[in-house]
Amino acid sequence: MIPRTPFIQTFAQLPEQLPIYTLGNALLAGGELPLELSSPLDIALFFDAIRSDQLIGLRQPKPHEHHSHKTGHELGYKIGCAGRIRQYRERSDGRLNVMLTGVCRFKIIEEMKQAAGFYKVKVSWQGYENDYENELVEESIIHNFKNELRSYFNRNRMQADWQLLDKQPIEKLINNLVLVIDLSIEEKQSLLESATVKSRTKLFADILSNKMSPINSTVIN
Numbered sequence: 586m587i588p589r590t591p592f593i594q595t596f597a598q599l600p601e602q603l604p605i606y607t608l609g610n611a612l613l614a615g616g617e618l619p620l621e622l623s624s625p626l627d628i629a630l631f632f633d634a635i636r637s638d639q640l641i642g643l644r645q646p647k648p649h650e651h652h653s654h655k656t657g658h659e660l661g662y663k664i665g666c667a668g669r670i671r672q673y674r675e676r677s678d679g680r681l682n683v684m685l686t687g688v689c690r691f692k693i694i695e696e697m698k699q700a701a702g703f704y705k706v707k708v709s710w711q712g713y714e715n716d717y718e719n720e721l722v723e724e725s726i727i728h729n730f731k732n733e734l735r736s737y738f739n740r741n742r743m744q745a746d747w748q749l750l751d752k753q754p755i756e757k758l759i760n761n762l763v764l765v766i767d768l769s770i771e772e773k774q775s776l777l778e779s780a781t782v783k784s785r786t787k788l789f790a791d792i793l794s795n796k797m798s799p800i801n802s803t804v805i806n
Contacts, residue, residue, distance in 0.1 A: 593669055593688060594638065596710065596717050603642035603667060604630045605696070605706045611773035612643045612666045612687045614716035616760030622681040629701035631673075631681060639670045641685060642706055644693070645777075648770050663693045664778055667708075687760070689716040690777065720756070720782045727755050730786050733793040734762070756782050759789055768792065 612618040622631055634641045644665030668685030675681060691708035698704055731751075738745055750758060763776055772792050779785035
Protein backbone atom coordinates (compact mmCIF):
# COMPACT_ATOMS: atom_id res chain seq x y z
CA MET A 586 0.00 0.00 0.00
CA ILE A 587 1.10 3.60 -0.53
CA PRO A 588 2.32 5.75 2.37
CA ARG A 589 -0.54 7.63 4.01
CA THR A 590 0.31 11.33 3.67
CA PRO A 591 -1.97 14.34 3.10
CA PHE A 592 -0.13 15.11 -0.14
CA ILE A 593 -0.91 11.90 -2.06
CA GLN A 594 -4.11 11.68 -4.05
CA THR A 595 -6.91 9.42 -2.88
CA PHE A 596 -7.94 6.68 -5.29
CA ALA A 597 -10.96 8.77 -6.36
CA GLN A 598 -8.68 11.73 -7.16
CA LEU A 599 -6.39 9.88 -9.56
CA PRO A 600 -6.34 11.58 -12.99
CA GLU A 601 -7.50 10.18 -16.31
CA GLN A 602 -4.20 11.02 -18.03
CA LEU A 603 -0.52 10.74 -17.15
CA PRO A 604 2.76 11.68 -18.83
CA ILE A 605 4.44 8.34 -19.53
CA TYR A 606 8.09 7.44 -18.95
CA THR A 607 9.52 4.11 -20.06
CA LEU A 608 12.26 2.60 -17.96
CA GLY A 609 13.69 -0.89 -17.50
CA ASN A 610 12.77 -0.98 -13.83
CA ALA A 611 9.53 -1.55 -11.94
CA LEU A 612 8.11 0.90 -9.41
CA LEU A 613 5.61 -0.70 -7.04
CA ALA A 614 2.92 1.05 -4.99
CA GLY A 615 4.59 2.32 -1.83
CA GLY A 616 8.08 1.93 -3.26
CA GLU A 617 10.54 4.66 -4.16
CA LEU A 618 12.48 5.08 -7.39
CA PRO A 619 15.18 7.68 -8.17
CA LEU A 620 15.38 9.14 -11.68
CA GLU A 621 17.99 11.30 -13.36
CA LEU A 622 16.44 13.37 -16.14
CA SER A 623 18.53 15.20 -18.70
CA SER A 624 17.10 15.26 -22.25
CA PRO A 625 14.70 18.01 -23.42
CA LEU A 626 11.88 15.44 -23.65
CA ASP A 627 12.56 14.25 -20.11
CA ILE A 628 12.57 17.80 -18.76
CA ALA A 629 9.38 18.74 -20.64
CA LEU A 630 7.64 15.63 -19.30
CA PHE A 631 8.76 16.44 -15.75
CA PHE A 632 7.46 20.01 -15.77
CA ASP A 633 4.18 18.89 -17.31
CA ALA A 634 3.76 16.57 -14.31
CA ILE A 635 4.74 19.33 -11.86
CA ARG A 636 2.12 21.66 -13.34
CA SER A 637 -0.67 19.10 -13.01
CA ASP A 638 -0.94 16.21 -10.55
CA GLN A 639 2.78 15.66 -9.81
CA LEU A 640 2.32 12.12 -11.15
CA ILE A 641 4.43 10.35 -13.78
CA GLY A 642 3.39 7.02 -15.25
CA LEU A 643 6.21 4.46 -15.21
CA ARG A 644 6.16 1.43 -17.50
CA GLN A 645 8.74 -1.04 -18.72
CA PRO A 646 9.69 -1.72 -22.35
CA LYS A 647 9.14 -5.21 -23.66
CA PRO A 648 12.59 -6.82 -24.00
CA HIS A 649 12.25 -7.70 -27.69
CA GLU A 650 11.22 -4.21 -28.75
CA HIS A 651 13.52 -1.40 -29.83
CA HIS A 652 12.83 2.17 -28.74
CA SER A 653 14.03 5.47 -30.12
CA HIS A 654 13.68 7.36 -26.85
CA LYS A 655 12.40 6.44 -23.44
CA THR A 656 9.93 9.33 -23.44
CA GLY A 657 8.97 8.84 -27.09
CA HIS A 658 6.38 6.50 -28.55
CA GLU A 659 6.82 3.06 -27.07
CA LEU A 660 5.40 -0.40 -27.52
CA GLY A 661 6.04 -1.35 -23.91
CA TYR A 662 3.90 -3.06 -21.33
CA LYS A 663 0.38 -1.71 -20.88
CA ILE A 664 0.44 -2.07 -17.09
CA GLY A 665 2.59 0.30 -15.07
CA CYS A 666 2.60 2.27 -11.85
CA ALA A 667 2.13 5.98 -11.22
CA GLY A 668 4.88 7.66 -9.25
CA ARG A 669 4.35 10.93 -7.38
CA ILE A 670 7.18 13.46 -7.47
CA ARG A 671 8.15 13.54 -3.79
CA GLN A 672 11.22 15.70 -4.21
CA TYR A 673 13.62 16.89 -6.88
CA ARG A 674 16.92 18.72 -7.17
CA GLU A 675 17.99 21.00 -10.00
CA ARG A 676 21.63 20.52 -10.98
CA SER A 677 24.01 23.09 -12.41
CA ASP A 678 24.58 20.88 -15.47
CA GLY A 679 20.90 21.11 -16.44
CA ARG A 680 19.90 17.71 -15.11
CA LEU A 681 17.23 16.88 -12.56
CA ASN A 682 17.44 14.31 -9.78
CA VAL A 683 13.91 13.16 -9.00
CA MET A 684 12.55 10.82 -6.32
CA LEU A 685 9.23 9.12 -7.10
CA THR A 686 6.92 7.41 -4.63
CA GLY A 687 4.76 4.65 -6.11
CA VAL A 688 1.05 5.44 -5.81
CA CYS A 689 -1.10 3.03 -7.83
CA ARG A 690 -0.93 0.74 -10.83
CA PHE A 691 -2.76 1.52 -14.05
CA LYS A 692 -3.58 0.06 -17.45
CA ILE A 693 -2.86 2.12 -20.57
CA ILE A 694 -5.89 2.71 -22.79
CA GLU A 695 -4.52 5.19 -25.33
CA GLU A 696 -1.23 7.01 -26.06
CA MET A 697 -1.19 10.64 -27.20
CA LYS A 698 1.82 12.61 -28.46
CA GLN A 699 2.19 16.09 -26.98
CA ALA A 700 3.44 19.23 -28.72
CA ALA A 701 6.69 19.07 -26.69
CA GLY A 702 7.36 15.58 -28.09
CA PHE A 703 6.68 13.35 -25.09
CA TYR A 704 3.60 11.16 -24.72
CA LYS A 705 0.66 11.17 -22.37
CA VAL A 706 -1.56 8.16 -21.83
CA LYS A 707 -5.18 7.71 -20.96
CA VAL A 708 -5.31 5.16 -18.18
CA SER A 709 -7.70 2.98 -16.24
CA TRP A 710 -7.17 2.48 -12.51
CA GLN A 711 -9.95 -0.09 -12.25
CA GLY A 712 -8.93 -3.25 -10.43
CA TYR A 713 -6.04 -1.64 -8.54
CA GLU A 714 -7.95 -0.19 -5.59
CA ASN A 715 -6.08 -2.59 -3.31
CA ASP A 716 -2.88 -0.60 -3.88
CA TYR A 717 -4.39 1.80 -1.32
CA GLU A 718 -5.29 -0.89 1.22
CA ASN A 719 -3.47 -2.69 4.00
CA GLU A 720 -3.01 -6.40 3.37
CA LEU A 721 -2.09 -9.05 5.88
CA VAL A 722 0.25 -11.76 4.59
CA GLU A 723 0.45 -15.05 6.47
CA GLU A 724 3.61 -15.55 8.51
CA SER A 725 4.24 -18.89 6.78
CA ILE A 726 4.42 -17.15 3.39
CA ILE A 727 6.74 -14.45 4.75
CA HIS A 728 8.92 -17.07 6.43
CA ASN A 729 9.25 -19.05 3.19
CA PHE A 730 10.15 -15.90 1.24
CA LYS A 731 12.87 -14.93 3.73
CA ASN A 732 14.28 -18.47 3.64
CA GLU A 733 14.55 -18.27 -0.15
CA LEU A 734 16.09 -14.80 0.13
CA ARG A 735 18.66 -16.01 2.65
CA SER A 736 19.49 -19.00 0.43
CA TYR A 737 19.91 -16.67 -2.55
CA PHE A 738 22.30 -14.46 -0.60
CA ASN A 739 24.26 -17.46 0.64
CA ARG A 740 24.57 -18.97 -2.86
CA ASN A 741 26.04 -15.72 -4.12
CA ARG A 742 28.12 -14.99 -1.00
CA MET A 743 26.21 -11.79 -0.31
CA GLN A 744 25.89 -10.07 3.05
CA ALA A 745 22.78 -8.49 4.52
CA ASP A 746 21.71 -6.88 7.78
CA TRP A 747 19.12 -9.48 8.72
CA GLN A 748 18.09 -7.69 11.90
CA LEU A 749 17.15 -4.69 9.80
CA LEU A 750 15.47 -6.74 7.09
CA ASP A 751 13.40 -8.66 9.63
CA LYS A 752 12.02 -5.40 11.03
CA GLN A 753 10.70 -4.22 7.67
CA PRO A 754 7.09 -4.93 6.67
CA ILE A 755 7.03 -7.52 3.91
CA GLU A 756 5.61 -5.09 1.34
CA LYS A 757 8.36 -2.53 1.98
CA LEU A 758 11.00 -5.25 1.83
CA ILE A 759 9.76 -6.47 -1.54
CA ASN A 760 9.50 -2.90 -2.90
CA ASN A 761 13.16 -2.35 -2.06
CA LEU A 762 14.43 -5.73 -3.26
CA VAL A 763 12.77 -5.44 -6.67
CA LEU A 764 15.11 -2.49 -7.34
CA VAL A 765 18.36 -4.11 -6.18
CA ILE A 766 18.13 -7.79 -7.10
CA ASP A 767 19.23 -8.64 -10.62
CA LEU A 768 15.79 -9.44 -12.05
CA SER A 769 14.86 -9.53 -15.71
CA ILE A 770 12.31 -7.10 -17.10
CA GLU A 771 9.87 -9.99 -17.44
CA GLU A 772 10.36 -11.00 -13.80
CA LYS A 773 9.87 -7.42 -12.59
CA GLN A 774 6.76 -7.08 -14.72
CA SER A 775 5.29 -10.29 -13.34
CA LEU A 776 5.87 -9.00 -9.79
CA LEU A 777 4.28 -5.65 -10.69
CA GLU A 778 1.23 -7.37 -12.15
CA SER A 779 0.72 -9.72 -9.19
CA ALA A 780 -2.76 -8.99 -7.91
CA THR A 781 -1.91 -8.87 -4.20
CA VAL A 782 1.08 -8.56 -1.88
CA LYS A 783 0.48 -12.19 -0.91
CA SER A 784 0.70 -13.44 -4.49
CA ARG A 785 3.72 -11.17 -5.12
CA THR A 786 5.52 -12.59 -2.09
CA LYS A 787 4.90 -16.16 -3.27
CA LEU A 788 6.05 -15.36 -6.80
CA PHE A 789 9.18 -13.57 -5.58
CA ALA A 790 10.09 -16.63 -3.49
CA ASP A 791 9.72 -18.84 -6.58
CA ILE A 792 11.90 -16.48 -8.65
CA LEU A 793 14.63 -16.45 -5.99
CA SER A 794 14.62 -20.22 -5.68
CA ASN A 795 15.57 -20.52 -9.37
CA LYS A 796 17.93 -17.56 -9.66
CA MET A 797 21.70 -17.80 -9.45
CA SER A 798 22.68 -14.25 -10.51
CA PRO A 799 24.15 -11.96 -7.85
CA ILE A 800 22.43 -8.77 -6.74
CA ASN A 801 23.79 -5.38 -7.69
CA SER A 802 25.31 -4.64 -4.30
CA THR A 803 27.27 -6.77 -1.85
CA VAL A 804 25.56 -5.33 1.21
CA ILE A 805 21.85 -4.69 1.80
CA ASN A 806 20.95 -2.37 4.67
